Structure formats: structure tokens, C-alpha cells
Amino acid sequence: xxxxxxxxxxxPGFTVTALAxxxxxxxxxxxxxxxxxxxxxxxxxxxxLTLDWYGKAWANxxxxxxxxxxxxxxxxxxxxxxTVATLAALGTTRRKPFKGQTFIYVMINQPLMVPEIVTxxxxxxxxxxxKIATGYQGLGYLILAHSAFCVPFxxxxxxxxxxxxxxxxxxxxxxxxxxxxxxxxxVTLPLLGPGIIAGSMLAFVISLDDVVITEFVKSGGQxxxxxxxxxxxxxxxxxxxxxxxxxxxxxxxALLTAFFxxxxxxxx
Amino acid sequence: MANLEDRQDARSARNGxxxxxxALVLLALAAVGPLFIMLVYSFLVPGKYGNVEWGFxxxxxxxxxxxxxxxxxxxxxxxxxxxIFWRSIKLSxxxxxxxxxxxxxxxxxxxxRPPRARPFWLFLITIPFWTNLLIRTYxxxxxxxxxxxxxxxxxxxxxxxxxxxxxxxxxxxxxxxxYVYLPLMVLPMFAAIDRFDMRxxxxxxxxxxxxxQILRRIILPVVKPGIIAGSILVFVPxxxxYVTPRVLGGGKQMMISxxxxxxxxxxxxxxxxxxxxxxxxxVVTIALLIYVRYxxxxxxxx
Numbered sequence: 001x002x003x004x005x006x007x008x009x010x011x012p013g014f015t016v017t018a019l020a021x022x023x024x025x026x027x028x029x030x031x032x033x034x035x036x037x038x039x040x041x042x043x044x045x046x047x048x049l050t051l052d053w054y055g056k057a058w059a060n061x062x063x064x065x066x067x068x069x070x071x072x073x074x075x076x077x078x079x080x081x082x083t084v085a086t087l088a089a090l091g092t093t094r095r096k097p098f099k100g101q102t103f104i105y106v107m108i109n110q111p112l113m114v115p116e117i118v119t120x121x122x123x124x125x126x127x128x129x130x131k132i133a134t135g136y137q138g139l140g141y142l143i144l145a146h147s148a149f150c151v152p153f154x155x156x157x158x159x160x161x162x163x164x165x166x167x168x169x170x171x172x173x174x175x176x177x178x179x180x181x182x183x184x185x186x187v188t189l190p191l192l193g194p195g196i197i198a199g200s201m202l203a204f205v206i207s208l209d210d211v212v213i214t215e216f217v218k219s220g221g222q223x224x225x226x227x228x229x230x231x232x233x234x235x236x237x238x239x240x241x242x243x244x245x246x247x248x249x250x251x252x253x254a255l256l257t258a259f260f261x262x263x264x265x266x267x268x
Numbered sequence: 269m270a271n272l273e274d275r276q277d278a279r280s281a282r283n284g285x286x287x288x289x290x291a292l293v294l295l296a297l298a299a300v301g302p303l304f305i306m307l308v309y310s311f312l313v314p315g316k317y318g319n320v321e322w323g324f325x326x327x328x329x330x331x332x333x334x335x336x337x338x339x340x341x342x343x344x345x346x347x348x349x350x351x352i353f354w355r356s357i358k359l360s361x362x363x364x365x366x367x368x369x370x371x372x373x374x375x376x377x378x379x380x381r382p383p384r385a386r387p388f389w390l391f392l393i394t395i396p397f398w399t400n401l402l403i404r405t406y407x408x409x410x411x412x413x414x415x416x417x418x419x420x421x422x423x424x425x426x427x428x429x430x431x432x433x434x435x436x437x438x439x440x441x442x443x444x445x446x447y448v449y450l451p452l453m454v455l456p457m458f459a460a461i462d463r464f465d466m467r468x469x470x471x472x473x474x475x476x477x478x479x480x481q482i483l484r485r486i487i488l489p490v491v492k493p494g495i496i497a498g499s500i501l502v503f504v505p506x507x508x509x510y511v512t513p514r515v516l517g518g519g520k521q522m523m524i525s526x527x528x529x530x531x532x533x534x535x536x537x538x539x540x541x542x543x544x545x546x547x548x549x550x551v552v553t554i555a556l557l558i559y560v561r562y563x564x565x566x567x568x569x570x
Contacts, residue, residue: 008469009380011373011479018377021370022389025396025450028407031417035410043410044420084291091287098281104288107295114303115508115552117525121545122302124532125309128319148298151291209400212510212525216532226402233406233515242410245403256398260391 033249036242053243063244066228073139073224074207077146078154082200084147085154086192093162111149119149120216127217137219145217146210150203157202157263161195198262201255209252303549310542318536328539332547349527356523359438360506363445364453364499371453371498378454379461390458397451405515408444409435412516436518444512449505453498460494493563500559504552524548 036054040047057063085108092104111119127141169191173183211226218227225248232241310328312320335346378389396404411417412434419431434440468490472482488495510525517523522530524544531541 008473009376009466011376011483014373014376017370017373021374021450022392024447025393028411028447029396029399029404032403032407032410043415043417080294084294088288088291091284095280095284096277098277098284100281100285104284104292107292107300108288110295110299113553113556114299115504115525115548117508117510117528118303118306118545118549118552119299121528121532121541122306123298125538125542126302126305144294144298148294151295155291205398209402211402216529226400229406230402230511230515233409237409241406245400245406249399249403252399253395256395260394264387 029249032242033246035239036246038239041238053239054247056240057243057247060240062223062228063225066223066225069139069222070208070224070226073142073146074204076143077150077207078200078204080143080147081150081203082154082158082196085151085199085203086158086196088151089155089158089162090188093159094165094167108155109152112152116149116212120213123213124216131219139222141217141219142214142222142224145213146207149210149213150206153206154199154203157198157259158192158195160263161192161198165191194262198259201259201262205252205255205259208248306542307546310539310546312539314537314539316536318532318538320538325539328537328543331537331540332543352522352524352527355438355521356507359442359445359523360503360509362442363449363506364503366442366446367450367453367502368495368499371450372457372495374450375454375457375461375494378458379464380466393451393454393458397455401448402511402515404448405444405512408440408447409515412440412443435516436520438517438521440516441509441513441521441523444516445506445509448512449502452501452505456497456501457491457494460491460497464490496559496562500555504555507552508548 035043037049037051038047039050039052088104088108092101123141123145127145131137131141165188170183170187173187174180178186209226210224211230214224215227215230218224223231225244229241229244309320311324311326312328313323313325314328315321330343331346332349333346334343335349336343374393378386378393381389409416413419414431414433414435416435418434419428422428423431434443464487468486469482472486477485507523508525509523510529513521513523513526517526519526525548528541528544528548531537531544535541
């Protein structure tokens with residue numbers, strides 16, 4: 001049966017195109033990673049394997065500084081966005097649809113619909129006047145901006161988890177005279193756990209990867225890893241950038257793999 | 269009894285709002301609210317050293333299409349701006365068409381894998397989708413730049429005698445955008461093809477349809493919502509692309525986003541930058557509304 005549908009669904013050239021697409025999708029990334037281990041400066045010459053570029057990147061104070069800042073922002077933004085997204089998910093699921101619920105959805109998903117450059121410019125304008133008015137130039141602006149655009153990424157996995165959850169356990173807890181808070185603390189929250197972890201990881205990755213909004217919102221000397229790399233790409237390129245990229249790439253892929261495993265468990 | 273239910277509903281709605289409030293405040297403060305401030309700024313007068321001066325002016329908006337000659341104060345169509353708009357639209361359309369051309373066979377391939385293998389192929393498409401856009405753009409840069417991988421290989425093979433100058437052209441930006449936005453085309457099309465009833469193909473073949481007729485008359489109409497979703501998902505970020513034209517266009521082949529940035533740097537024309545951003549927002553919103561309407565019609569009829 002499956003075999004028959006299989007042969008019928010074959011279209012000429014499709015398989016070749018698809019395989020070529022997969023190859024082209026991964027080749028540049030693999031090249032980038034491979035050349036982070038190249039002892040020679042030039043792409044034209046393979047000078048043998050080395051970890052020198054990683055050593056150089058590690059010893060580079062700009063890279064260290066930017067990495068630390070990226071992590072500070074991503075952790076803060078992930079914590080803030082996941083907290084508000086969890087509350088909003090509890091507020092917008094498993095109750096009778098109420099007036100204004102669509103408005104809440106639109107607001108929460110707004111960062112997915114508005115082009116990044118538009119948000120970036122709007123925040124630049126808004127924060128510029130606050131910077132002048134208060135004199136505060138710190139990381140707060142970046143953390144606030146990142147927290148906001150991470151909300152939908154944290155919200156969606158948590159909501160999905162909530163919608164797939166079994167109501168009866170909470171009813172059972174209530175039947176056993178648990179207070180609403182006890183029910184939430186000991187039943188709902190542990191069940192929701194994987195969704196919250198998945199949402200916070202996604203928010204973390206999205207914050208870590210952001211270029212455009214950060215580029216417009218940051219004050220002088222507040223480079224994150226991506227904006228530092230963007231700045232470097234104007235100058236002459238050394239495999240040091242490849243080494244930094246590869247490390248960021250490895251971190252992202254590790255987190256995403258964990259995310260997929262976490263969210264897949266639910267369906268099994 | 270009904271009264272009690274009403275009161276319960278009201279309490280439930282109030283709790284819903286209460287729980288959503290922190291998220292709403294955060295988004296109002298750092299996502300939605302600033303858009304309104306930007307709208308106001310688009311009607312102000314540019315300051316000499318950037319920022320704005322308080323005074324009403326529509327120059328920000330007229331500046332989108334027209335420029336005032338600094339010597340004789342005549343107003344004429346701003347050709348440079350039109351070039352940038354045309355490049356943005358042209359490259360976004362080309363990217364959409366090309367990602368469809370290669371993305372459709374890819375989505376079809378994934379959807380026709382045996383069910384056990386499907387998540388693996390889907391995962392392969394999803395990984396680039398979630399990895400850093402800057403890194404993927406840089407990876408393309410590594411391949412196509414003058415001393416890049418492609419030129420090195422072609423020179424060594426003797427296929428070319430001089431390196432191809434692709435980098436810092438429109439074509440480079442097109443290659444880059446196609447590369448980075450391809451997963452956005454494949455994923456919704458996969459979702460549509462995945463629901464496609466393969467028995468329709470058997471019926472088609474039984475009635476002596478050719479492969480071309482099968483594709484045109486059966487497959488494409490049925491998976492059309494996925495195609496439209498993918499096209500809008502690619503077109504919208506292409507139109508607002510900032511990183512790819514900056515890295516692969518080298519500052520000369522500007523698109524709308526880079527032009528907007530310019531107004532907040534050397535251009536020192538914040539109102540024009542704000543007006544351009546609003547315009548981009550309006551265009552993108554219209555595209556999304558068309559998509560939503562279309563999607564609703566599809567589901568209500570289908």
C-alpha cells in the first residue's frame with residue numbers, strides 16, 4: 001500500500017533537486033566550520049588542522065566581552081519573557097474564550113509580524129529620548145527589547161503544552177481539597193515544566209542570535225557577539241570569525257536539538 | 269443558575285486578562301508603543317545633528333519619493349530612492365520565485381518519504397531555519413567572495429581564468445536571501461503536501477493524465493494554500509532584509525532596510541527614516557492581511 005503511493009508520487013527531477021537543495025543548504029555551513037580548523041589564513045590553501053583560531057578568539061578581549069554581554073542579555077531576556085509568557089499562556093488557554101482574547105493574541109505575536117528593522121528603528125527613536133531624559137545608558141534597554149521580541153517564542157511552546165495537558169489531574173487535586181495555589185504549584189507547574197523549559201530555550205536562542213534590533217538599540221561599546229561579528233565582516237576576514245561562528249553554531253544546534261527532543265516527548 | 273455561570277465566566281475572563289497583563293505591558297513598552305512614537309516622529313523636522321526638532325512637517329513622507337534641490341529649491345522625483353525600492357521589490361520577488369522553484373520539489377521529497385524517515389529530513393530543513401542568520405550569510409560570503417571557495421575550485425579546475433566577481437552585486441544578495449529564506453518556503457509547503465491525498469494521483473494516472481497534467485491540474489491547486497503561505501513568509505522578510513544586503517551587497521547594493529539605517533546615520537534625516545519604516549510596516553501588514561483572508565477563505569470552503 002505504502003509502496004504503491006510511493007511510486008505514484010514520484011515526479012521527475014524532484015528527488016535530484018531536493019537532494020541538491022540539502023547539499024547546498026549544508027555545504028556553506030560545513031565549509032565555514034572546516035575553515036575554522038585551517039592552519040592557513042586563506043581559503044585557497046589548506047594548511048592542515050589547527051585549533052589556533054579558537055585560541056586566538058578565546059584570547060581576544062572583544063570576543064570575551066561580547067560573549068559575556070550576549071549571555072547576560074540572553075539569560076535575562078529568556079527569564080523575563082518566559083515568566084510573562086507562562087502567565088499569559090495560563091491566562092489564554094483552557095478557559096471559555098473571552099472578549100479581547102484576540103487582541104491579546106495579536107499583541108503577543110506582534111514581534112513575529114512586524115519586520116525587525118521597523119521595530120529596531122522604533123526602539124532607537126524611543127530609547128534615544130529616554131537616554132537623553134534619564135542619562136541611563138546601560139544594558140537595560142537591550143534586555144527590555146530582547147525580552148519583548150522573545151515573548152512569542154516562549155509563549156507558543158508553553159501554550160501548546162498547556163493545550164495538550166490533561167485537565168482531570170487538576171480536578172482530582174481540587175477534589176482532594178488542594179487549594180488553587182497548591183494545585184498550581186504541585187500539579188500544573190510540574191506538568192507544564194517541559195513546555196516552560198522548551199520556551200525559555202527558544203527565547204534564549206532567539207535573543208542570542210539577534211542582530212538587527214541589537215545593532216540599533218545598543219549604546220557605544222555594547223557589542224553583543226553577533227553585532228561584533230557583523231562589524232568584523234567589514235574588515236579583512238580571518239578564520240578567527242569562523243571559529244567564533246562555529247562555537248555559536250554549536251551552542252545553537254545543541255540547544256535546538258534539546259528543544260526538539262523536549263517537545264517531541266509530548267506527542268509520543 | 270445562569271447568573272452564577274455568568275459570574276464565573278466574568279471571573280475567568282478577568283483572570284485571563286490579569287495573567288496576560290505583564291506580557292501586554294512588556295510588549296506595549298518595547299514593541300507596540302514605540303511604533304506610535306515613530307509615527308509621530310515621521311511628521312517632525314529633522315535636527316541638524318540627527319534626532320528631530322519639534323515642529324510639524326510632512327517632508328519626511330514626501331521625501332520618500334521626492335527630493336528638494338539644495339540650490340534652487342525645486343522638487344523632483346528622487347531617482348536614487350526609486351532605484352533602492354525597485355531593487356528591494358525585484359530581489360524579494362526573485363527570491364520568492366526561486367525559493368518556490370527549488371523549495372517545492374524539496375517539500376514534496378520530504379512529504380513522500382516513509383513516515384519513519386520524515387522527521388529526520390524535516391529536522392535537516394529546520395536546523396538551518398533556526399540557526400543564526402548572520403552566520404548563514406557569512407557562510408555564503410565564504411563561498412562566493414573573490415578569494416572564496418567557489419572561485420578557488422573553479423580556478424583550480426581551469427574552468428575560469430579570472431575569479432568571478434559575484435560578491436557585492438545584486439546577484440550576491442539574491443543568492444544570499446534565497447539561501448537564508450529557503451526553509452521558510454519549504455516548511456509551510458511541506459505542511460500542505462503532507463495533508464495531500466496521494467490517491468488523487470492514482471485517480472489521475474488511471475484517467476491517463478500525463479505527469480505534467482498531474483502536477484498542474486491536481487497537485488498545484490490542492491497545495492496552493494501552502495504555496496501562498498510560503499511565498500508570503502519568504503517575501504515579507506526579504507523585503508525587510510538588513511543583514512544579507514549589508515554583508516553581501518557591501519553597502520552599495522542597498523535595500524530598504526539599509527536605506528532606513530542610513531537616515532539615522534550619515535543621512536541625519538530621522539523623519540524620513542521613520543516614514544520609510546512606517547511605509548514598510550504598511551506594505552508588510554497588507555501582505556499578511558491578504559494571506560490571513562486567503563487562508564480563512566480556504567479553510568471555510570475546504
